[in-house]
Amino acid sequence: MAGWSLVRVALLSDCYLPRLGGIEVQVHALAHRLVAAGHEVEVVTATAGPTRTRTVEADAGVTVHRLPLPFPGAPPVNPFVTEEVRRLLGSGGFDVAHAHMGVVSPFATGLVDVALACAVPTAVTWHCVIDRSAPILRALGHARRWNERRAALSAVSTMAAARVSGVAGGARVEVLGNGIDVDAWRPQSDEVRAQDDVVRVVSALRFVRRKRPGALVDVLRSARHRLDRTRPGVRLEAHLVGDGPQRRVVAAGLRRHGVDWVHLPGRVTREELRDLHRRSDVYLTTARLEAFGIAVLEARTAGLAVVARTGTGVEDFVTDGREGLLRGSDDALAAALADLAGDRTRLHGIRAHNLSTPPAQSWDRVVEGTTAEYARARRLAGHLS
Incomplete structure (x- = not known):
């Protein structure tokens, strides 16, 4: 200096x-x-x-x-x-x-x-x-x-x-x-991702009320219903990674509604999370009180398209339409996730940008x-x- x-x-x-x-x-x-x-x-x-x-x-x-x-x-x-x-x-x-x-x-x-x-x-x-x-x-x-x-x-x-x-x-x-350690999260290639009609969504969070895990599941289910009506050939699969007092509540709700495509693997290592990111397409968060969002930045660095709420710290490194989609309500998040999952050209464009452009952080x-x-x-x- x-x-x-x-x-x-x-x-x-x-x-x-x-x-x-x-x-x-x-x-x-x-x-x-x-x-x-x-x-x-x-x-x-x-x-x-x-x-x-x-x-x-x-x-x-x-x-x-x-x-x-x-x-x-x-x-x-x-x-x-x-x-x-x-x-x-x-x-x-x-x-x-x-x-x-x-x-x-x-x-x-x-x-x-x-x-x-x-x-x-x-x-x-x-x-x-x-x-x-x-x-x-x-x-x-x-x-x-x-x-x-x-x-x-x-x-x-x-x-x-x-x-x-x-x-x-x-x-x-x-x-x-x-x-963030960009080299640690940035994949060396995109070859590990499956080539099928499944859009894989991931989120890493503490299962506490402030992180709104219940709202996360609601957004996923709503997006799935929208896809069933408009793009029935596209399926969603989600992994919600982490632990906390709300995890049991979320698991019980999934069982009650027969939702077998949302998985709760619990706490994972950073290496396991990086591997999951490299096999996934979209990172979803419904948090409203997110000062920064280091887990979101990790996913963005790994090449995932981000779907998140406006008015949070995520806006410092995700611009709507470029690194992901930002919306002002849970209903709008569900619509954005369904639209992105049903438009592979747009999804691949956002992923290509995130993979080729390291974040400023x-x-x-x-x-x-x-x-x-x-x-x-x-x-x-x-x-x-």
Whole structure:
């Protein structure tokens, strides 16, 4: 970066591996990508390792400070480490602190205040959609005060950034998207796909109400009914990958309605998911509160046509009619899926575009954007001209 070379960054996050989730995976990958780019990274997290003791670990060049509560089953929070982190940030020679926020992130929220009090230039990224919590967050005023104290605010998509700005008093909020290993998800060839009249649909999700798995099945069934009327020679087959408390409910509904063409394989490995993508045609999601959609980006990178709701973070990397189809309601999603399944020329055109055109969210670009955000944090703090 012009005028400044990053030396040391502290990543602050409630959640980190070995917990599994979007923030955990992204923060872990970002830490290692920054190290690979020549930067020094230390992670400060409330997530426990193999034991519930406080530890400092070396992980392939990344130093991980684990500060969990010592109780079995305790969530990744710890209000009793403020002074310990203050000493770390105050004496660690950090050029910037980068906090990662979810819907509820008490650990990182407290550490942002610690970093600012230590006069460490601070960046804060939201990985969530601020929705019903907006009045509470606006009243608490954390984002507004951080902006007033000249922290650099960002979110993982244009939609999410607008929501953050709304609770931060209209503050400038940059977009700092999630990253993907393009080579890992991009297929080497299209030869593994079956040549038949079945259009294969896949979705990867946590089976929780917020992800709307029931609506996903409803859209699939509606699309199938439309095809039965208009293109009876075309069949749908779907694999809904993942686990969670709603999976049993969905499975019971499928059995009740005699739907044997929607499969629930449960949790799969990343290698198994990549193989499923390479044998499929369409990725479907009905999520309305999708801050980014890393699972959607993985499928788009693997060459699948995306069918998704408008008004989500997916719009940052899927343009309607180019990488997929975007619609504003579940009924419109069902119609779009049926139309796409029944028009092989259009489906193949979208797939060909996605296979030949890598997304802009490669890790190289995301690291470049992240370090630019760190430079902005330092400028705001008066450390750079």
